Amino acid sequence: MHGLVHPTQDLDGPSIIGKSLQFVSYRIQTHNIFGYGYTTFLTHFDCIYLCFLECPRGHLDDNRDLKKQLMEGLDYLKDEREKAEFDVEAMKVAWAGSCEAFQVSDRMAKLVANDPVFEKFRKPTLGRKEMFKNTLRKAAYAWKLINDLHLTEEEAKWLRHYIDEPNYTDLQWEMFVPALEGQGTEEQKQKWLPLAKTMQIIGTYAQTELGHGSNVQGLETTATFDRKTDEFVIHSPTLTSSKWWPGGMAKVSTHAIVYARLIIDGHSHGVHGFIVQLRSLEDHSPLPGITVGDIGMKFGHGTYNTMDNGVVRFDCVRIPRNQMLMRVSQVTKEGKYVQSDVPRQLLYGTMVSVRQTIVADASKALSRAVCIATRYSAVRRQFGSRNGGPETQVIDYKTQQNRLFPLLASAYAFRFVSEWLRSLNTDVKQRLEANDFSTLPEAHACTAGLKSLTTAATADGIEECRKLCGGHGYLISSGLPELFAFYVPACSYEGENVVMMLQVARFLVKTVSGLGYKQPVGTAAYLGRATPLLQNSCAVQTGEDWLNSSAIVEAFEARAARMIVSCGQRIAMFENPEEGFAELSIDLVEASLAHCQLIVVSKFIQKLKEEIPGKGVKQSLEVLCYVYALFLVHKHQGDFLATGYLTPKQASLANDQLRSLYAKVRPNAVALVDAFNHTDHYLSSVLGRYDGNVYPKLYEAAWKDPLNDSDIADGIHQYVQPILKQRLHLAKL
Numbered sequence: 001m002h003g004l005v006h007p008t009q010d011l012d013g014p015s016i017i018g019k020s021l022q023f024v025s026y027r028i029q030t031h032n033i034f035g036y037g038y039t040t041f042l043t044h045f046d047c048i049y050l051c052f053l054e055c056p057r058g059h060l061d062d063n064r065d066l067k068k069q070l071m072e073g074l075d076y077l078k079d080e081r082e083k084a085e086f087d088v089e090a091m092k093v094a095w096a097g098s099c100e101a102f103q104v105s106d107r108m109a110k111l112v113a114n115d116p117v118f119e120k121f122r123k124p125t126l127g128r129k130e131m132f133k134n135t136l137r138k139a140a141y142a143w144k145l146i147n148d149l150h151l152t153e154e155e156a157k158w159l160r161h162y163i164d165e166p167n168y169t170d171l172q173w174e175m176f177v178p179a180l181e182g183q184g185t186e187e188q189k190q191k192w193l194p195l196a197k198t199m200q201i202i203g204t205y206a207q208t209e210l211g212h213g214s215n216v217q218g219l220e221t222t223a224t225f226d227r228k229t230d231e232f233v234i235h236s237p238t239l240t241s242s243k244w245w246p247g248g249m250a251k252v253s254t255h256a257i258v259y260a261r262l263i264i265d266g267h268s269h270g271v272h273g274f275i276v277q278l279r280s281l282e283d284h285s286p287l288p289g290i291t292v293g294d295i296g297m298k299f300g301h302g303t304y305n306t307m308d309n310g311v312v313r314f315d316c317v318r319i320p321r322n323q324m325l326m327r328v329s330q331v332t333k334e335g336k337y338v339q340s341d342v343p344r345q346l347l348y349g350t351m352v353s354v355r356q357t358i359v360a361d362a363s364k365a366l367s368r369a370v371c372i373a374t375r376y377s378a379v380r381r382q383f384g385s386r387n388g389g390p391e392t393q394v395i396d397y398k399t400q401q402n403r404l405f406p407l408l409a410s411a412y413a414f415r416f417v418s419e420w421l422r423s424l425n426t427d428v429k430q431r432l433e434a435n436d437f438s439t440l441p442e443a444h445a446c447t448a449g450l451k452s453l454t455t456a457a458t459a460d461g462i463e464e465c466r467k468l469c470g471g472h473g474y475l476i477s478s479g480l481p482e483l484f485a486f487y488v489p490a491c492s493y494e495g496e497n498v499v500m501m502l503q504v505a506r507f508l509v510k511t512v513s514g515l516g517y518k519q520p521v522g523t524a525a526y527l528g529r530a531t532p533l534l535q536n537s538c539a540v541q542t543g544e545d546w547l548n549s550s551a552i553v554e555a556f557e558a559r560a561a562r563m564i565v566s567c568g569q570r571i572a573m574f575e576n577p578e579e580g581f582a583e584l585s586i587d588l589v590e591a592s593l594a595h596c597q598l599i600v601v602s603k604f605i606q607k608l609k610e611e612i613p614g615k616g617v618k619q620s621l622e623v624l625c626y627v628y629a630l631f632l633v634h635k636h637q638g639d640f641l642a643t644g645y646l647t648p649k650q651a652s653l654a655n656d657q658l659r660s661l662y663a664k665v666r667p668n669a670v671a672l673v674d675a676f677n678h679t680d681h682y683l684s685s686v687l688g689r690y691d692g693n694v695y696p697k698l699y700e701a702a703w704k705d706p707l708n709d710s711d712i713a714d715g716i717h718q719y720v721q722p723i724l725k726q727r728l729h730l731a732k733l
């Protein structure tokens, strides 16, 4: 291919039409890197675009409209969309959870997408400072919109979500405000919440230190009570006690909830939260005794580097006594440490709420990656051309389907489990208000486990989607590298994933060891039927037998119960159970995963028992549910076989059935990702564009790279020419 011009330059009009017709059957010869050539047939519209590219430069303005008519507004995925066997609009509602939820998110997505202030394409080429400033501008503009348009809290949440740039407001709304609400006394809430909710103060959540993250009890920052002045002295005694990571803290936050070891009269009372002012509300400078800065660039380029994750050290900073968060325990004026009658478990309630959001975010992030990979897989053609016909769409390759469709199914599965978690969260809150703490350990274990499962699967899934897009997936303009870089820390923050699974394991082992006297509840209730689950074996005899929700649930229950009971029995053989727990921790994490997968599968099945309106919607979701479950059976068949619940024949029937289900997903694939209702702005992916107009837009995006500002880049004369001209010895290097 030669003679290409910059696609933003317009081209000679009249000759285009004639040329474009010829180009309908135009072939180009391309060569791959191994040097052998093969013929690529372009689609009709690719050809028209090529024709533009081959035309002489000039006549810019006359042809802009014509080019637009030919290139824009065409739906290259129309054929795919016409194959759909379900009502896409109804599926959008099923995905969103309700008509109202759909309308709110749709309205906010469009508000952001249509506002030039929120454009994102420039971000990857900006330097850190420019990028940070640009994010501050967007956050300020968003706050103005929220106020000017009188957006509700729910609308504001969606607006921030669609802006899609991590920044200090995430910490303000998702950590600082909830921590005040959950851990503050009534007086504290009355004082601090109005300030926070009107953004007169900006807060962050400062728990992690350089030396300790997961092990909160290992935190070293101290808060020493000074009876004489009725103050706490916040201090960082060692380098490793420096607070490290809090978002927004480096440059923006005026306040932080600082977690520190409470010391009274030389005696430690464990870690508590304290409201500490970091910066002057007048000129924003750090207050005396506070050294604060940024911890440096993070993985990826744009993504999390819009956030000023910070480091702070306190040098004997004094705060009034009433700035310790005192809902659960108080320090009196006399220096007496008092536990209130509010149980400590109440703090779990906040965690349940935060982790529910994380699971919901996992489904959003995975759906985004899957949407890009599915649309691109339908556009991309490789090999398989017969008699000069088009090549095969890569989505038709079984291997592509086997990697892609389970991820598509997972996005739906995570969406529905997060919806269920929302109701669990409401239930937990109501029970807490009624002083009923009976379900809290189970709810806590369940959300910790689901946080771990969904974030790990989503991070892996995004990376798989990148690979599913071949080489182009590696381009920033595919949207996938930045999405991965943005998403992957979810595996570490808000509870490191393995540490979370170990917490689930503790709960499960405790549950099975107490079976004689305590009936398990909620998601652990099946363990109450451990005896039959350990004895029964799977009844599946044919592939179709796997398309039965009871058979699926029982298989997952039996696998999880057997793995947990086996761990419990092996731990019991140790003299010291803690030693046993540590020794068996690998098996325990696997058993926890099995338990959490059971929850996701059974909540998907539970969703299908509800009424889901719309032609073919429920049927399509049923197919996805079986794909999700059978994919897991196949992936973890080692567990199912080793626990003796499945025979090799049954495992192989499950796999055959899974593969035949792919044929049912295939015609609906593009429509199933359309149902996520993601705007092109939100996807920020050339490969995942709604209209499938991938190649011209990839080409166009490439030319926007700063290196293409000139034909001869900076540095060529200085560093390349001396080599070429054999004058390196004279060059100033």
Ligand SMILES: Cc1cc2nc3c(=O)[nH]c(=O)nc-3n(C[C@H](O)[C@H](O)[C@H](O)COP(=O)(O)OP(=O)(O)OC[C@H]3O[C@@H](n4cnc5c(N)ncnc54)[C@H](O)[C@@H]3O)c2cc1C
Residues within 6 Å of the ligand: 171, 205, 206, 207, 208, 211, 212, 213, 214, 215, 244, 245, 246, 247, 304, 309, 489, 492, 493, 494, 495, 496, 497, 498, 499, 502
């Ligand atoms: C992008 C980002 C934003 C963040 N924002 C904030 C914030 O706003 N505020 C804040 O306070 N913190 C924040 N953090 C910090 C985050 O909460 C911690 O990094 C997280 O809790 C994990 O702790 P860690 O780094 O100490 O990991 P570690 O616990 O040191 O983990 C290291 C490894 O050790 C393993 N490990 C640890 N303990 C055990 C165990 N008992 N058994 C087996 N294996 C174990 C883990 O599985 C992991 O593989 C942020 C982190 C990131 C990446």
